[in-house]
Amino acid sequence: MTPLLQVKDVSKNFGGFMALDGVSVDIAQGERFGLIGPNGSGKTTLINCVSGVLANDSGSIRFDGREISGLPAYQRTRRGIARSFQIPRPFASMSVLENLLVPLEYAGTGKLDEAHEILKQMGLADKAATQSNRLSQVELRKLELARAMAARPRLLISDEAMAGLSSNEISEVLEILFKLNAAGITIVMIEHIMQAVMKFSQRVICLDAGRIICEGTPAAIVAHPEVQRAYLGA
Amino acid sequence: MKRFLIGALAVLALAASMPLIFHNEYFFFAGYVVLQFIVLATAWNILGGYAGYVNFGSGAFFAVGAYTAVALYKAFALPLGLQILAGAAASGLLGFGVGMLTLRLRGIFFSIATIAVAIVLETVVLNWHYVGGAKGLPIMRPVETPFFASHTVWLFFVMAALAVLAVGAARYIETSWIGRGLRAIRDNEVAAECSGVPTLKLKLGAATLSGALMGAAGAPYAQYLSFIEPASTFSLNYAVNALAMPIIGGMGHWIGPVIGAVLLGSVQQIVTVTISSEINVLVVGVMLVVFVVAAPEGILGLFRKLFPSRKS
Amino acid sequence: MPQVAHPAFLVMGAYATYVLAGYGVDPLLAGLLLMPVFFVFGLGVYQFYYSTFEGRGSDQGLRGIAFFFGVAFIVQVGLILVFGVDQQLVDASYIGTSVEFGEMRIPKRMLVAFGVALALTSALALYFSRTFTGRAIRAVAQDEGALRLMGADPVRIKRWAFGIATATCALAGALLIIVGPVDPNVDRLYIGRTFCVVVLGGLGSMSGTLVAGLILGIAESVVLTTAGTAWAPAVAFGILLVVLGVRPAGLFGR
């Protein structure tokens, strides 16, 4: 069976600065995948290239066996790649429900019930009519995930959805992600909070200076000397 | 939708029955201008208010409509209906072109590009002697106008129909998925794109439609004045009014630009009778700044604040 | 922070020079005298802009642009109300006479304007590369966060930059009215020229700006002599549109 996402030799250069330098990784259908690395190691650049916010300079990105690296972001979303943003980017003039209606209408099924369903799942049901710029930090994170879910993705990329949350809130979000995965959605988690990644992921890669420095199970990664150097030594 | 349709028909019927109530031709002369501003403000709002892209060159789109109509009228004596269609098509194309060039860049570049387009086109028209060049061109109106008391009354009715059309289009966009997509773009363009919104296509569509409506508003201009000349056709006043009216009225709702246009348009028409035209455009500029600073949601926003119980 | 009101400040500078020249002040000197006044004025405008838009953080894009557009428009109409739509000009010993180089006669006013503009640009370039505040101004355009880490307040820096830009408008306005008569409607042309030069040169690059200015000047005079003066106003905007379409980072941008 072909992997859901195949990233091969992807590079990205910002005016002489190599943000990604020949990154290759495969992610299987249904996998819970963790992506870690220090600040500026290229994590967000990588998922920007996957989701289409940035265009990769070279290499190939295949989704479901088909090349997507030339496609604009909205088409990737329609094919099943949805993401949340590290710094929440709500549609501030809209209510929570309307925020969900955007991907629902443009990439999902267009059924209003589904939006309510997702809100309930995320624990935002009672906020449906609230304008999104009045939400708390944790609610905003949940909205990010909920909006990504409304596009009916097969691959969900969660970009630091837990940064700045309390441990209670972290387990709340983790629980949601576990539930989504149980429903068959492949999940890539980018996270600084090690416990969360390690608890969630089946497989983890660690990026440093635009390269993959190691790959393996959470336990193997934590033990890896380069990871320790990258995280502790830097 | 049904209620809106009935309302639209009622407005048209009212416009058609105006000659029974008002006998002074100046009423229609001035009313035409107000209606024209409704079209311009509504058109501007489709791109500016919904999608957040500020057009400083409304005058250029207006003028392209006007000059397209004049050129075709002079060459083939096209009837007004076709002139309006052609004017709309030309300005729509212009909107599409400017959009292609700059809508991928940051918003300010689009705004600057619209000023640039206005000046480049004005220069082109200044040098286009077929339509009068810098010295302008007098236009003889058709001698007879069937069904209407005079040509001005007829043009008034045409502009009323265009206004209803423009507001209808804006309202349709606003309440449909297109409007939601445009608002998503305004709120956060990257997030919109990642939510499956084809941002470039949507913006291009909005720029084209907005341009086309402005062009349609400009097409009857030469017949209205029985004269056309570049400086006043490309006037900065159109740009300022087209932008000030929605901002003052309220950009979020289709009625906002209408309120702004009716209010500012009538005030200006009344004021020009008594006070100098400078003071009256100054009032528009000052009101624009005051509203942007103190009441960013416009008159509609103020209204909502006063009557919070009323929904939308 | 691309800014649409400065061309209006430029024309305002020209008119302020005209008023001072009416009291017998040399226009160049008037421009210099006006610089501090305009600097303070610029600080004030930015402070106001900051506290109403950037500080609130709400939807600053659209409304901020509309705000400056409105300010520019008010300046223009205000000038019309005070001075009328007529062209105004100033007189000085170097206006109306020329220097002869064989067959060529070059007006002195042009030489004066060229010299002062060159000196002003060099001074600004030096300021931006040699002083801490100057470098901070260039940094703020790129990364506000890094600047904060350096211990500089980006708001203060931006306000300062705005003040300098406005002060520059005073002297540039004086040059404008030395070179030729000014009427309140010229600012629209200068929006085009300014943005054309800045975009062509690449945002934030002083040397790029200088080269782009020269390119535009030469292009305008070439068009002037080949296609006729009637086409000259379109040159700046034409170039601007082409650059925006083809190479938005500018000739020297990355």
Add this chain to the structure above:
Amino acid sequence: MKFSRSLAGAVAALAFSVFHVAAFAQQPVKIGMSMPQTGALGAGGKAALLALQMWVEDVNAKGGLLGRKVEFIAYDDQTNPGVVPGIYTKLLDIDKVDLLIAPYGTNVTAPIMPLVKQRDLLLMGNFSFDANARIQHDKWFNNAPWGAGALAWGGTFLEAAKKLGAKTIAVMAADAEFAQNLCTGGRAIAKAMGLQSVYDQNYPPNSVDFSSIIRAVRAAKPDAVFICSYPAESVAIVRAVNEIGVGPTVKIIGGGMVGLQFTPNMEALGPLLNGFVNYNSYVPEKSMDNPAVREFLKRYEVRAKQAKVDVLGYYLPPYNYAIGQMIEQAVTATKSLDQKMLAAYLHKSEMKTIVGNIRYDAMGEWATPKLVMAQFRGIKGKDVDQFRQQGKQVIIAPAAMKTGEVVPFDKARN
């Protein structure tokens, strides 16, 4: 004290208005126009407006028209053609004026020609040039000394050029109604005379810097330079000619430069004007002396000083006063405000005015043009009074009014 004074004032006002009602029992006769009071033609327009106001006062002092008071309504059009149709629509529909006068200038008159033709109204033209050539309205009467076509200007100027031995000509013209009409005529005449065109350039209205154009003229080495320009440009061109120089080949320069007749401009340019040959409607030379105009100008000057407008008032004011006189003569003779009857009268009768007796041709232009070409000479400093003297603007054509021979440009400069 204060109260009683204001009471007295009120009583006086009441008495005055009662007197008014008695004197002019009917509605006033309303005469409306737009006039450039700012913008390119503003300097001339303000002077012209003053003359018309003087006529209104004079006619009201005599008891008005048809026993009714004359009310005069004038709006400022800022020399902006775009606002003129709106102003005239307002004059007709809101102010309900009885008679219309056109604004001073061709550019601002052209936009209302379709309007007056459609409504079939009488329009008194005001120093327009060929404004009626396209529309051909039969109720148009232009009060301007040049008549139809460019012959009165171009003909005399170019003959003078020939006399000086010119073989080549450069033409520069503003891209505006008046200048284009004029230079098109000028070109045709030049061609017919066998003058070879070496440079021909239109420039956009309100151009500011003419150095590059003057450089190009200089490079083309013409013998004559024919210029059709509007006031601000005329001033800028004179300055640029002084600054850059047109080169030694040029023997005659000028022709159709509007604005060099305005006193403020003459004052500002002073000796820079020397040598320029330009059209004019009235210059203080012996051959043009006319007691009626002299008497009018004496009264005008007093008023002009108060109003701070053109103090000499040679160019437009007498003609604008004459427009009023023509209206007065026609209304009095026909005892009517009917546009058809007035037009018919104006067509068939000789009009007696301070600027002479005028007859109109079928197009509504002066049947016998009376335009002069004058050369600025011996102007020193920036003193206004020197322009009142003879010999400062020497009439070189037409022959009947000539007061001197044309002098080559560079000779007149030194």
